[in-house]
Amino acid sequence: MSSINITQALRELPKAELHLHIEGTLEPELALELAERNGVELPFRDLADLKAHYEFANLQSFLDLYYQLMAVLRTREDFTDLMLAYLKHAHEDGVRRAEIFFDPQVHMNNGLSYDLVLDGLLEGLRIGRERYGIEGGLIMCFLRDLPVESAEALIETAAPRASELLGVGLDSAEVGYPPELFKSVYARAAELGLHLVAHAGEEGPADYVLQALDVLHVERIDHGVNTADDPALVGRVADEGIALTVCPLSNRRLQVVQDVRELPIRAFMDAGVKVTVNSDDPAYFGGYIAANYEALAEAGIALPMLADIAANSLNATFASAQEKTAMLAALDDWRGKYLD
């Protein structure tokens, strides 16, 4: 198949996005538009100057810009617009279902109410479901580099509307903030009937993955690439069917690896680990989800394995059995078109 056809095939591939921070979809153009609309002053001369700040040395330098730009999000409508801009990309990239992270602590620190943020994002999902046929939901993330008390307060703020969330997650700067710090917060989230996921093993060690499983009782591990450092843990993650939400372009941009080829995708797949591919913060890392699949194709992973990765993503969603069956049938059709 020609490279143009592979690009098209990977865009059409029915897939789920399981590791996507809605704030990380804020494109520089929209950031400037919202800054203007809301009268927020940003320390950038123009679009070119802002774009020049998108070269990061590591996770922290990315987070500094990411938090700075979030200040332009002020109204419910801003959050709806942000969600719809993402869902348009997701639709173009073959996403059937998106389970989307958001970071309320940042917005609440910026003076917004939890309800405003939640209402705006849910409205975007509702319109997106009608407009693009994408199902999905929200995963509320705790910022691990803020005090645990802040996460404890957030879960209580969220509790009355817990049924409007899919689950909770744990994100932001990883090293020095082990999962076990959030044991009580996760226990409370479980009590509220929420699904549990956490970032672990991106910059942090394999031991953080172990803690996320044993102490937080998560159902998926976000990133998890450093699981590869502990062969026994790789075996366990495979046996228990724990999906890893790997983000190739993010890992390359944040220099977790220098080259996508260094990611242990094939080794994980050969070991039976449920690898998925996702875009993390696509406005910042150079590509939405199909571009992440394409980066793996360029790194030598063949279409049949990429289709298996897409199947993993559909199976690892928190969708109903009926919805999963429908999505997997669409994937079978795709296999019939491109693999036979």
Ligand SMILES: [Zn+2]
């Ligand atoms: Zn992430």
